Amino acid sequence: MERRDTAFRGCVPPEKRVAIALWKLATGSEYRTIGHLFGVSVSTVCRCVQDFCTAAETLLVPEQIRFPDEENFKEMAAYNEKRWGLPHCVGAIDGSHIPIIAPQDYHCDYFNRKGWHSIILQGVVDGKGLFWNVFSGLPESCHDARVLRLSALWELASRGNHFPAHTRNIGGVNTGYYILGDSAYPLLNWLLKPFHDTGRLTAEQQTFNKKVSRARVVVENAFGRLKERWRCLLKRNDCVIQLVKSMVVTCCALHNLCESYGETYNSEWDALTAVTVVEPVVEVAQGAEEGRDVREGLMRHLLL
Structure with a gap:
């Protein structure tokens, strides 16, 4: 989930991206509300949730849920x-x-x-x-x-x-x-x-x-x-x-x-x-x- 800084702006740290995704999963709050809480845009919240769930399905799910x-x-x-x-x-x-x-x-x-x-x-x-x-x-x-x-x-x-x-x-x-x-x-x-x-x-x-x-x-x-x-x-x-x-x-x-x-x-x-x-x-x-x-x-x- 780590991203690189660009010439225009710094990336959101991976710890914060994980926190945003976990807040969405734990509360079910709207993207706009979470964006105001963490000081990021709605699109950033959406991407954080998608990236976290994709990473979890790749790494965490096979480890925690298995036959x-x-x-x-x-x-x-x-x-x-x-x-x-x-x-x-x-x-x-x-x-x-x-x-x-x-x-x-x-x-x-x-x-x-x-x-x-x-x-x-x-x-x-x-x-x-x-x-x-x-x-x-x-x-x-x-x-x-x-x-x-x-x-x-x-x-x-x-x-x-x-x-x-x-x-x-x-x-x-x-x-x-x-x-x-x-x-x-x-x-x-x-x-x-x-x-x-x-x-x-x-x-x-x-x-x-x-x-x-x-x-x-x-x-x-x-x-x-x-x-x-x-x-x-x-x-x-x-x-x-x-x-x-x-x-x-x-x-x-x-x-x-x-x-x-x-x-x-x-x-x-x-x-x-x-x-x-x-x-x-x-x-x-x-x-x-x-x-x-x-x-x-x-x-x-x-x-x-």
Whole structure:
């Protein structure tokens, strides 16, 4: 992000350029307001944000958000089992809305059921609330299950190239590593979700749903802490779609950086809470039968 002085004027120091970008990400303030605060032009603020996010995607994101290796999977599974009692679980997946201004093209696709325009951020977190996979940029009209199918996670996991071939007998079923999702996601051997509540669930199924919901709260808390710390994701973002995508991924990497180093988080920031939206149930034939077997085995294990 460093620039050279010219014959006409001195460049903005890299420390100040980083500070300008971080102020934009942390507050979501308008370019003009930030320009007055730092004594630079609106165009300079815009360039600083773009350059910082580009540099972060090149250097910071690959370092902070990366697919775990086999040793990382073992550590995540051990942590989740110790904390939530769910063996072989390596994380939870969910989606979150990122407010934007109406784009010029296909703006209706970005209009959500809450009455504003947004894109979707899909995130997978470990038991500590750190993102190890993110995918963003699709319009709100895409269902969570479709967002998953269009992501790299789906492609790698469906081909068996993502989760290590490490199985464990759980409740009489050989189970590999898996993540937890809500009812909007398909039931697969590597993605488990609660039983759909038809009003006729058995006591065992209700107990299973409660345990899974307790474990899934980690991804909801991660989204909450992400947005409260980096408020450009909480307010309506006035940047173009492509830059918004870059800002989202950058903020996820910064979230991991702050959480890993124990950066102070003020609980008063949790004043605004997200409204839970009930998504329709989605099932797919491929892998659903194996997913049901894994879920039944896990339920038997939890009831022991």
